[in-house]
Amino acid sequence: MFFGNYGLYFLISIPALLLGLYAQSKVQSAYKKYSQIRISNGMTGAEVARKVLDANNLRNVRIEQVRGTLSDHYDPRKKVLRLSQSVYGTPSIAAAGVAAHEAGHAIQHKEKYGPLSLRSIMVPSVQIGSWLGPIIFMGGLLLAMDNLAIIGLFLFGATSLFAIVTIPVELDASKRAKDVLSSAGIVYGSELNGVSAVLDAAALTYVAGAVQALSTLLYYILLFFGGRRRR
Numbered sequence: 001m002f003f004g005n006y007g008l009y010f011l012i013s014i015p016a017l018l019l020g021l022y023a024q025s026k027v028q029s030a031y032k033k034y035s036q037i038r039i040s041n042g043m044t045g046a047e048v049a050r051k052v053l054d055a056n057n058l059r060n061v062r063i064e065q066v067r068g069t070l071s072d073h074y075d076p077r078k079k080v081l082r083l084s085q086s087v088y089g090t091p092s093i094a095a096a097g098v099a100a101h102e103a104g105h106a107i108q109h110k111e112k113y114g115p116l117s118l119r120s121i122m123v124p125s126v127q128i129g130s131w132l133g134p135i136i137f138m139g140g141l142l143l144a145m146d147n148l149a150i151i152g153l154f155l156f157g158a159t160s161l162f163a164i165v166t167i168p169v170e171l172d173a174s175k176r177a178k179d180v181l182s183s184a185g186i187v188y189g190s191e192l193n194g195v196s197a198v199l200d201a202a203a204l205t206y207v208a209g210a211v212q213a214l215s216t217l218l219y220y221i222l223l224f225f226g227g228r229r230r231r
């Protein structure tokens, strides 16, 4: 019975899971370390974001404070940049890096950066596919209806594709952040290494997310062909 194939599932998913845990611990330790190191120019995350946005003619993008840790994000529909409390009001190296990264997403939005547009188009199908895909797929396997299982595979596959498209979007936002922080003179010398440590660790969590989505897809594909062989 394919649902009992836990050995195969663990074999495929454990490397991705370990990478995810490693990336999480790395981003948390880098964030903690550089949140405690004061930026020499004394600017808070909110001030950094405002400066980067204004320099890119994005005065219409508002900056708000949001609850949580590492909950920072840019909302393209409302054109609001939301920064977590410790980024918003803290003049730290980590805050500058995160704030400039989120401002980078706003710049991507303004410039209609290809991968970001693709990602936005995919959102509705991913919201459905992430939960409906596995249900349809398992239903197809149970009922031995190959076409149904394949529809489920494609629906879930959209989720994996979304996770892959997310990687260039995040890397590009971080690259923009590092460039603008040094060119605008917001961070100096070795401070940029701290910014890189935080942003590179964050990027690794997105790589881990894509690896996890792909490994789950691979597991489904193996189940599908395994199920067919037994018939």
Ligand SMILES: [Zn+2]
Pocket: 101, 102, 105, 170, 173
């Ligand atoms: Zn981002």
